Amino acid sequence: MSNETASEGVMVTINGMEISVQPGDLVIDAAERAGAHIPRFCYHPRMSSVGVCRQCLVDIDTGRGPGLQPSCMVPVSEGMVVDTESEGVKRVQEGILELLLINHPLDCPVCDKGGECPLQDQTLTFGPVESRFIEEKRHYEKPIAISDLVYLDRERCVLCDRCTRFAREVAGDPLIHFMQRGNQTQVLTFPDDPFNSYFSGNTVQICPVGALTAKPYRFRARPWDLSEVESTCTTCSVGCRINVQSSRGELLRYQGVDIDSVNHGWLCDKGRFGFEAVNSDERLGTPFVRSDSNPDELVGTDWNTALEAAASALKAASGSSVGVIGGARLSNENAYAWSKFARTVLSTDNVDAQLGDGLCAEMVMSLPRATIDDAATADHVLLLAPDLKEELPVLYLRLRGASQGSTKLIELAPAPTGLTRYTSAAHGYRPGEMGQALDELLGGATGDAMRSGRTVVVIGRPSLADSPGEVEAAVGVAQRLLPEATFLPALRRGNVLGALDMGLAPGVLPGRIANDGSSQAWIDTHWGSIPTERGMDTIAMLEAAASGRLHTLLLIGADPLADVPDRDLVERAFAGVAKIVAVDTFATASVKRADVVLPTTAFAESGGTTTNLEGRISTLGRMVTGPGTVRDDWTIAAELAWRLDADLGLESLPGIWAEIEAVAPSHARCSPSMLSADSEGVLVPLPVVAVPEPDEIADDDADTSEADTSEAEVDEEQAEGAAAVVEAPSVPASVSWSAPALVDPPAVDGYALRLVARRRLYDAAVHTSQASSLAALADDSTLRVHPAELGSLGVESGSRINVTTARATIVLQVTADESVPRGVASMGFNQPGISAAELIDHREPVTEIRIETR
Amino acid sequence: MAAQSDETQMSFFTTENRRLADVIVARYPKRRSATIPLLHLAQEQHGWICDDAMIEIADLVDATPAEVKGTGTFYEMFKFHPVGKYVVNICGTMSCKLMGADELMNHAEQKLGVAVGETTEDGLFTLEHAECQAACTEAPTLQVNYRHEYRVTTDDFDRLVDDLTAGRRDGDIPAHGTLARIRQEIPANRAVGAVPPEEVDGPPAWLPQEGA
Ligand code: SF4
Ligand code: SF4
Numbered sequence A: 001m002s003n004e005t006a007s008e009g010v011m012v013t014i015n016g017m018e019i020s021v022q023p024g025d026l027v028i029d030a031a032e033r034a035g036a037h038i039p040r041f042c043y044h045p046r047m048s049s050v051g052v053c054r055q056c057l058v059d060i061d062t063g064r065g066p067g068l069q070p071s072c073m074v075p076v077s078e079g080m081v082v083d084t085e086s087e088g089v090k091r092v093q094e095g096i097l098e099l100l101l102i103n104h105p106l107d108c109p110v111c112d113k114g115g116e117c118p119l120q121d122q123t124l125t126f127g128p129v130e131s132r133f134i135e136e137k138r139h140y141e142k143p144i145a146i147s148d149l150v151y152l153d154r155e156r157c158v159l160c161d162r163c164t165r166f167a168r169e170v171a172g173d174p175l176i177h178f179m180q181r182g183n184q185t186q187v188l189t190f191p192d193d194p195f196n197s198y199f200s201g202n203t204v205q206i207c208p209v210g211a212l213t214a215k216p217y218r219f220r221a222r223p224w225d226l227s228e229v230e231s232t233c234t235t236c237s238v239g240c241r242i243n244v245q246s247s248r249g250e251l252l253r254y255q256g257v258d259i260d261s262v263n264h265g266w267l268c269d270k271g272r273f274g275f276e277a278v279n280s281d282e283r284l285g286t287p288f289v290r291s292d293s294n295p296d297e298l299v300g301t302d303w304n305t306a307l308e309a310a311a312s313a314l315k316a317a318s319g320s321s322v323g324v325i326g327g328a329r330l331s332n333e334n335a336y337a338w339s340k341f342a343r344t345v346l347s348t349d350n351v352d353a354q355l356g357d358g359l360c361a362e363m364v365m366s367l368p369r370a371t372i373d374d375a376a377t378a379d380h381v382l383l384l385a386p387d388l389k390e391e392l393p394v395l396y397l398r399l400r401g402a403s404q405g406s407t408k409l410i411e412l413a414p415a416p417t418g419l420t421r422y423t424s425a426a427h428g429y430r431p432g433e434m435g436q437a438l439d440e441l442l443g444g445a446t447g448d449a450m451r452s453g454r455t456v457v458v459i460g461r462p463s464l465a466d467s468p469g470e471v472e473a474a475v476g477v478a479q480r481l482l483p484e485a486t487f488l489p490a491l492r493r494g495n496v497l498g499a500l501d502m503g504l505a506p507g508v509l510p511g512r513i514a515n516d517g518s519s520q521a522w523i524d525t526h527w528g529s530i531p532t533e534r535g536m537d538t539i540a541m542l543e544a545a546a547s548g549r550l551h552t553l554l555l556i557g558a559d560p561l562a563d564v565p566d567r568d569l570v571e572r573a574f575a576g577v578a579k580i581v582a583v584d585t586f587a588t589a590s591v592k593r594a595d596v597v598l599p600t601t602a603f604a605e606s607g608g609t610t611t612n613l614e615g616r617i618s619t620l621g622r623m624v625t626g627p628g629t630v631r632d633d634w635t636i637a638a639e640l641a642w643r644l645d646a647d648l649g650l651e652s653l654p655g656i657w658a659e660i661e662a663v664a665p666s667h668a669r670c671s672p673s674m675l676s677a678d679s680e681g682v683l684v685p686l687p688v689v690a691v692p693e694p695d696e697i698a699d700d701d702a703d704t705s706e707a708d709t710s711e712a713e714v715d716e717e718q719a720e721g722a723a724a725v726v727e728a729p730s731v732p733a734s735v736s737w738s739a740p741a742l743v744d745p746p747a748v749d750g751y752a753l754r755l756v757a758r759r760r761l762y763d764a765a766v767h768t769s770q771a772s773s774l775a776a777l778a779d780d781s782t783l784r785v786h787p788a789e790l791g792s793l794g795v796e797s798g799s800r801i802n803v804t805t806a807r808a809t810i811v812l813q814v815t816a817d818e819s820v821p822r823g824v825a826s827m828g829f830n831q832p833g834i835s836a837a838e839l840i841d842h843r844e845p846v847t848e849i850r851i852e853t854r
Numbered sequence B: 001m002a003a004q005s006d007e008t009q010m011s012f013f014t015t016e017n018r019r020l021a022d023v024i025v026a027r028y029p030k031r032r033s034a035t036i037p038l039l040h041l042a043q044e045q046h047g048w049i050c051d052d053a054m055i056e057i058a059d060l061v062d063a064t065p066a067e068v069k070g071t072g073t074f075y076e077m078f079k080f081h082p083v084g085k086y087v088v089n090i091c092g093t094m095s096c097k098l099m100g101a102d103e104l105m106n107h108a109e110q111k112l113g114v115a116v117g118e119t120t121e122d123g124l125f126t127l128e129h130a131e132c133q134a135a136c137t138e139a140p141t142l143q144v145n146y147r148h149e150y151r152v153t154t155d156d157f158d159r160l161v162d163d164l165t166a167g168r169r170d171g172d173i174p175a176h177g178t179l180a181r182i183r184q185e186i187p188a189n190r191a192v193g194a195v196p197p198e199e200v201d202g203p204p205a206w207l208p209q210e211g212a
């Protein structure tokens, strides 16, 4: 951002100081950079200027003499003279504040905002000493709930239009609006139509007074009692930057941090209020083992007993008869520890951080990766993804924002998504025919348009009811027909990309290298010898378990029963293994089936780093201590190793990171100092610096933090990198992948509907169900079908019906929904009380369902 | 987001008004521009603007009901609560006040048996206070459904109420909300054909063009 030279700047004089500023800059920003802070209420740098509060009036002279103008509305111009401190400016600042305070209740002692309130602060700095207003102030009923999460005290509102502008411009959910404009202007929702936006919490953060408060934080703390640390949200893989705040050892609030590359300061409500799940009373605080006397019971025990039990369960399994599932919820360091543990201690390559999510690690790693910014500034974004609004909410915000500019979104989806209304073209396809539909789409004019500009393809699994192979074949089509395109993987789990980078995928070792002969020399020097025959992915492990070929399953933060799109397979797998060891934070459905349960730390209870879907690594902050005797995953792995007569050689989080830098080629030279230098994080792999190629380094693909690194640091890192290269065998090449061929689509069964099963933001998983404010928001436990389809079946909307597949028959409520295409039925994958996983057979290319009245 | 589309839901507009609504929407390059005309149409049909009307309008103009209500509530002459068939506004600004507006209001309250701001039980009259009605030379004035009555005495007021109740003024004072009793329909081929603002590429046609 700041890389542009000032040579083309505009010369302006601010408070007597002549400076050069960027053309187009607003006076309010230019003055800020010149060290003159202008008070403001309505202006927000991530939203359009509206100039409604008048607090930012300053003297601006463009040759006709100074005059008061709103600095948030006026761009700089050559020769402009700005005075932010004149007598006139001071008078108007006092006057506006006195006006705003006329009806303001001044209930600061009982207001959540007190202590961090722009109105309070600016009154102190710029305001009048006394008010002349002695009349009765205006009163409103206080507070009113404008949604399940946000409360509004109208009498505190200064009508700055930030919340309403955010709802309209940024979130695209204009459910709050100024009403009764005039003397009674107030922010309101339409009756019985609450502000149910996935992004509602942002309005609380940007409200410059205490008018909007969040239910989970209301009256919980005063700002001066909060401690905070910067971190990265790991609820999904967008990786929004946040401040984690706590008081007296309890998490109380997350606030968005504005970074250019990812979240612009915004968060989704699931991420923002997810701290409630960390604080949940249901957290596991002690280890459990299955009772000898009553096999249906898990009994609490001490770590020694539990670790012994876990070690003996793992010892009984040999390399190929143990499977390790999960790890996508962990930090990079913890994921690395498990990856090393699996390979070097358990001697197995049966590891997978994904639970049948549909994008194999090799594919994700070998496609040319796009950043979020690349997508938001591309000419075209092709969406071959699940519903991003539901799965990666802030990515949805960024793409929605891009669609309001010059980026065209083109969607190919089996049913409409949250982004559909913002696309320039939305194409449907019958489940099972994605590749063919894409081939047709890209072969035509749409493809020509995309080939002539910069195109980013967002890839993910559009429906969990179809075979994942379909996605891979479709990506092959995209690669063939859009040879210049870059790809943004829409994998959802918090640190799934980090886990894959750490080698938690079969056949892949830390640093995106293949676990085959080619990397043997390299890994031998770091880890000693490990098995090189390719292991199984999650589905294959479960199949092996179901047929009795696995002895022990190690679940690390994984709940296959709820998450794998084939419930029956998981049931058979769990029945087929001798032992299950689970390392987790909650007693999920799967954990309840384990023989040994080891409780682990959750978000904000451990440090380390995480990696988002772009490959951006950023730091995690530790703020609180976990419940009971929970331990970090890496210490559990190290303990287990020790009990299995091995030594992982891991002693601390920084130590693990140093090892990652040395072992994982994609992470080489990504030093802790680089990571802590900048909130933006570091994109890996870093551009090659050993061979000076000026063009490439100056390329704006290079991450800003990299560009900011001082020369001395670069030199030092270069030296480190070089040293590592001298000692070790040559760095193995990255994994490769080639797309499977398109398969013929399955024949259409005229009597059945094809199921589209997609995750919703608020679902039955612990992130929602354990967060008390969010749990009630998980709804939509219905099957959605086009009304005409229902009509021909003679089924009434709202009735309960039998839904049958080859796997199972379950009872669901059906809702008529015109947005669902004919021939398709759509449902949330894992909503309270219903689970699409029960209906799905992972071997089938599509899931055909039949509907019958009961 | 707002009301789920539900086939069984009754529509607010009558069939004829729904047809009219579509005609109105089609007049504008942006659907949203039809918000105010449709609010008028709703008030004409129903006498005041109810939530169902706004939900349907929101759907027609591709906005949320909150946006429709936010826009509508700016305007004093849109009513968002039930009002009588006749809305009587008595001016209380300077000239009228000097010429007896307070006494007139007092009398009106007695005559109608309601306080200012209320509606009679039979649903016929809503009594309101108004600021200047731009007829100071004719003070005191009032309006019935925004039709002026000048130099109103208490006797005049009683007569007005009796005439309205008996339907003797139906010819010149239609029910509240009525915009016009004759509606012009412009066939599509004779409409202005306004272009969306962002597609405007030249100066307005009526400006003298250079070289012309
Ligand atoms: S509620 Fe807050 S953000 Fe919204 S208009 Fe009022 S002061 Fe501004
Ligand atoms: S979009 Fe994802 S990373 Fe961002 S706040 Fe929401 S859950 Fe967290």
Ligand code: FES
Residues within 6 Å of the ligand: A039, A040, A041, A042, A043, A050, A051, A052, A053, A054, A055, A056, A057, A070, A071, A072, A073
């Ligand atoms: S900040 Fe400029 S007018 Fe409000």
